[in-house]
Amino acid sequence: MKKIAVLTSGGDAPGMNAAIRSVVRKALFEGLEVSGVFNGYQGLIEGKIEQFQLGSVGDIIQRGGTILRSARCPEFMTEDGRAKAMEQIKLHAIEGLVVIGGDGSFKGANELVKLGVPCACVPATIDNDITGTEFTIGFDTALNTVVDVIDKIRDTATSHERSFIVEVMGRDAGDLALWAGLGGGAESIILPEKPFNVDAIVNRLKSSTSRGKKHSIIVLAEGMMSATQLAEILKKEAGIETRVSILGHMQRGGSPSARDRVIASQYGARAVETLLSGKKSSAVGMRNHKVVDYNLEEVFTKREKLDLSLVDLAETLSI
Ligand SMILES: Nc1ncnc2c1ncn2[C@@H]1O[C@H](COP(=O)(O)OP(=O)(O)OP(=O)(O)O)[C@@H](O)[C@H]1O
Ligand SMILES: O=P(O)(O)OC[C@H]1O[C@](O)(CO)[C@@H](O)[C@@H]1O
Ligand SMILES: [Mg+2]
Secondary structure (H helix, E strand, O other), X not given: OOEEEEEEOOOOXXXXXXXXXXXXXXXXXXXXXXXXXXXXXXXXXXXXXXXXOHXXXXXXXXXXXXXXXXXXXXXXXXXXXHHHHHHHHHHOOOOEXXXXXXHHHHHHHHHXXXXXXXXXXXXXXXXXXXXXOOOOEOHHHHHHHHHHHHHHHHHHHHHHOOEEEEEEOOOOOOHHHHHHHHHOOOOEEEOOOOOOOHHHHHHHHHHHHHOOOOOEEEEEEOOOOOHHHHHHHHHHHHOXXXXXXXXXXXXXXXXXXXXXXXXXXXXXXXXXXHHHOOOOEEEEEEEOOEEEEEXXXXXXXXXXXXXXXXXXXXXXHOO
């Protein structure tokens, strides 16, 4: 193998830059040529490909977002789109591709594998929703961002003796909401993975009010419902007034946490090693504090269950 390329795809995640740096520098260290593909699969289709040197990834380990830019690319979901991407891969003599992104980006890589392109996938998404790895790049930074915001909301919730609903990203997964709820001391956490029980939430709010607790924070995962919907339900069913705070894209921004930089550095280098070792279709990740690589197919099997005992713990601790 003489030349590989790297791209970032799907929603950006803090730590993607640290992963790009790791891929590029490890590849150069191993004597490979390495190119950066701009704008994800869209850039692959359009041939937005540049050869990288050591200096191309200088001063980026601490930066949020992705210097390669990212995209959601419907054209790549079509055979025609992928055929155009294959022309560029051949034109640039790319023999292996590192795809940094989420589950959708991994599906895209799997399609390229079927067309004969060896791919190594690096999990990077604030959603933490990739089967086979305990942690994705970006999750830790987003978690710290959300907890920081919950702390701030609690100040005003306490001062005004109000209940707040904080809507957290995560697409269909509740990981970010669960960890942020526990870390932020939320009174209730509502997740797509757990049946929604309006009575239980109302009872918790009422019993804490009767004990003199006048404020509360409900953390809601976006995949369950919208915060506005939940506020309406609580108003209609129990006459409970809440303020709504939808955190939105601020959760994807900011300088990556030290932990995200470390795992990004580990994952990126491991992805290059898997390509060099001749593996054609792999993903890297973390299991029991160890960096691993595994067959990409595993990502598309059923997702491990979220540890819902953490919801019970959060509720026990916030009575
Ligand atoms: N089944 C598929 N076949 C081919 N390409 C796909 C497929 N699914 C997704 N992709 C490609 O991957 C891109 C990114 O996927 P998606 O928008 O789901 O984000 P992601 O990688 O899961 O990241 P995140 O969820 O963090 O935003 C898509 O826009 C598309 O170009
Ligand atoms: O940035 P977009 O395209 O609006 O996508 C938002 C989605 O992307 C994510 O931020 C990352 O997958 C999800 O949590 C969220 O549902
Ligand atoms: Mg995804």
